Amino acid sequence: MDRMVDDLISSRPQGSCLPTLVTGADGYLGRELVSVLRDRGQPVLRVVRKQTGQKNDVVVDLREPDTLPRTLASVPISHIVHAAAVVPKGGTGYDDAAAAEENTLIARNAISFASSKNVPLILISSMTVYPMGARNPVHEDSVTGPSSSVYAHAKRQAEEICENSSVTGFAVRIPGLFGGERTDGLVAYIRRTLQSGDVPVLPQQPVQWAAMHVRDAATAISNLCNVRATNFMPVNIGYEGPISISQFYTIACQIYGRDPDYVVDHPDFEFDLHRWKSLTGQTAKSYRVAFEGYLN
Numbered sequence: 001m002d003r004m005v006d007d008l009i010s011s012r013p014q015g016s017c018l019p020t021l022v023t024g025a026d027g028y029l030g031r032e033l034v035s036v037l038r039d040r041g042q043p044v045l046r047v048v049r050k051q052t053g054q055k056n057d058v059v060v061d062l063r064e065p066d067t068l069p070r071t072l073a074s075v076p077i078s079h080i081v082h083a084a085a086v087v088p089k090g091g092t093g094y095d096d097a098a099a100a101e102e103n104t105l106i107a108r109n110a111i112s113f114a115s116s117k118n119v120p121l122i123l124i125s126s127m128t129v130y131p132m133g134a135r136n137p138v139h140e141d142s143v144t145g146p147s148s149s150v151y152a153h154a155k156r157q158a159e160e161i162c163e164n165s166s167v168t169g170f171a172v173r174i175p176g177l178f179g180g181e182r183t184d185g186l187v188a189y190i191r192r193t194l195q196s197g198d199v200p201v202l203p204q205q206p207v208q209w210a211a212m213h214v215r216d217a218a219t220a221i222s223n224l225c226n227v228r229a230t231n232f233m234p235v236n237i238g239y240e241g242p243i244s245i246s247q248f249y250t251i252a253c254q255i256y257g258r259d260p261d262y263v264v265d266h267p268d269f270e271f272d273l274h275r276w277k278s279l280t281g282q283t284a285k286s287y288r289v290a291f292e293g294y295l296n
Contacts, residue, residue: 019043020225021077023062023110024084026052029124032180032218033081040222045077047084062106068113079120079169079225082110094128094149103151107158111167120169120229122221125159127175127238127269128152132208136242137272140173140234162232170224171234174217175210175271179294187211190249191295194256202249202262209245210269212238213290223280235276239287242268251288255295 020037024030025046034044047058047068060067062084084106086099093099107123114121127138129152134142147153159171178187186209193200212220220237245266253260273284 017041017043018076018078019045021045021047021072021080023047023080023082023106025057026050027083027085028087028180028182029174029177029214029218030083032214033083033221036215036218036222037225042222042225045072045075049084062109063102065109065112068109069116072113077117077119079122080110080114080117081122081124081221081225082107082114083124084110085124088151094151097150100150100154103154104157107154108161111158111161111165114167114169115165121162121167121232122169122224123158123162123171124221125171125173125234126152126155127173127210127236127271129156129159129173130208133267136268136270138236138270139272140236140275143234159234165232167232168229169232170227170229171232172221172224173234173236173271174221175212175238175269177214177217178211179213179215182214185211186245187248187291187294190252194252194258200249202264203245203266204264206264206266207245208267208269209248210238210243210271210287211248213294216285216290220276220280220282220284223282224276227279233275235279236271236273237276238271238273238284239290240273240284241286241288242270243287244268247287248291251291252295255292 020042022030022033022044025034026048034046037044045058047060049061051059060071086102088094128148129143130138131145132148147156178185182188190200249262250260
């Protein structure tokens with residue numbers, strides 16, 4: 001049994017069913033999180049940067065350190081899911097220093113607010129905090145050496161701020177996301193290209209990669225909302241088994257009856273999911289099942 005998990009007391013929320021505050025609630029992952037939580041009967045307080053027209057949205061600029069306390073100081077909440085982020089667009093986005101600095105800033109302000117409210121925080125982190133070539137299956141303790149990008153460094157920095165604070169909760173290390181409303185990204189691109197009968201243009205250099213359907217990710221994250229943490233720790237979420245771009249492309253070609261004429265050997269990536277399964281009591285589906293469900 002994971003020693004860090006031994007330090008937790010797992011329980012269902014009790015009492016008044018206070019709302020969950022979700023930052024970035026109008027974003028790709030945030031919208032799915034709100035939907036899943038509400039489907040489970042959990043009240044949600046949507047925090048957004050710009051007015052979306054939805055009733056009771058809380059419009060704040062998370063770059064301003066006093067905005068959340070000033071707006072929500074008297075509002076009772078059960079916990080915070082911090083999903084707001086500047087997400088990289090393309091490979092060069094991972095080394096956008098200004099975006100990384102903004103991510104650190106808004107995370108710091110969300111963490112400070114969680115501490116002031118004395119409520120747990122679920123911080124959305126990333127698989128990019130793991131180094132290339134980390135031994136599979138990659139355990140939460142496998143973060144060693146310098147970060148692979150400034151985006152990854154900002155994600156790890158946010159985790160460290162939590163670890164060095166009084167906040168309890170989880171840093172949820174997610175893979176890349178696909179599905180839902182998203183039409184870009186590798187998975188959607190390969191599906192669209194093969195369906196049209198074209199040949200996709202794929203990376204010509206080995207890339208460490210994994211992916212998860214956004215609805216599955218939101219469901220996995222929401223399961224952690226039912227776990228009462230007594231400290232702060234990282235948790236992997238994902239699918240069972242190793243995966244790579246090469247494997248995914250082969251699965252896609254099999255489904256669409258195409259010849260996988262692609263010779264680049266991308267490295268496998270596999271999450272160690274023991275901690276998430278121990279905390280939530282849930283099982284995880286396989287990559288193949290998840291991809292087949294999306295591609296068919």
